[in-house]
Amino acid sequence: MKFFTLSTTLLAGLAIASPVADPKPEPEADVDVYVEKRIAPAVVGMAILTGVVSGLVGAAAREAISTIKDVRNWDDAREKFTTRTVELMVRKAHAKEAAVCVNVGYSVDDESKIRDRISLDYKMGNLHTDYDCFYLSGPSTxxxxxxxxxxxxxxxxxxCKYDRGTLTCPP
Structure with missing residues (x-):
């Protein structure tokens, strides 16, 4: 009798602790559509700059982002960002300076000739890359x-003269 009472009590406890199936499971299609609606606005056409974006170069980068915010293609957005940023930067450049935005490796023979360098991340949804933007004066290469x-x-x-990856600024 004790065994029967013990096993009945144990089975009742297990039944209470077991998970219960949802009486009305949602169809998979509804879940996918809901997730897609939540994610899509954050991914498409959204460009963000992070990092220290102050000074003249930072202002140019922020303005460039605001003018290209509706570009949805990643490569097009990056091209428009770099070209628009340097277009805006050169307006504030000193008479003997070049404006540069770059996201690949580079070297400068005289770092003291770099002015207002900023490093920033350019993000669009899950995609991101980093850029250095700055003014360069001469004599420097x-x-x-x-x-x-x-x-x-x-x-x-x-x-300055730019030719096949080399920018040379005279004194």
Whole structure:
């Protein structure tokens, strides 16, 4: 009798602790549509800058983002960001300076000739890349250590000369 009472009590306890199936499971399609509606606005057409974006270069980068915010293609957005940023930067450049935005490796033979360098992350949804944007004066030489193209670099050379990855600024 004790065994019967013990086993009945144990089974009753297990039955209470077991999970109960949802009486009305939601169809898979509804869940997918709901998730898609939540995620889509955050991914499409949203570009964000992070990092220290102050000074003249930061202001140019922020303004560039505001003018290209509706671009939805990642590569197009990056090209427009670099070109628009340096277009805005060069307006505030000193007479003997070039404006540069780059996201691949580079070297400058005289770092003291760099002014207002900022490093920032450019994000669109889950995609992101980083850029350095700055003014360069001479005498100095900038060497690109990666692929060119407006996705990776944009230069408004001013009095400097840019040729195949090398920017040379005279004294």
């Amino acid at each position: 900038f060497h690109l250590e990666g692929d060119g193209g407006f996705i990776n670099i944009a230069v408004q050379s001013g009095p």
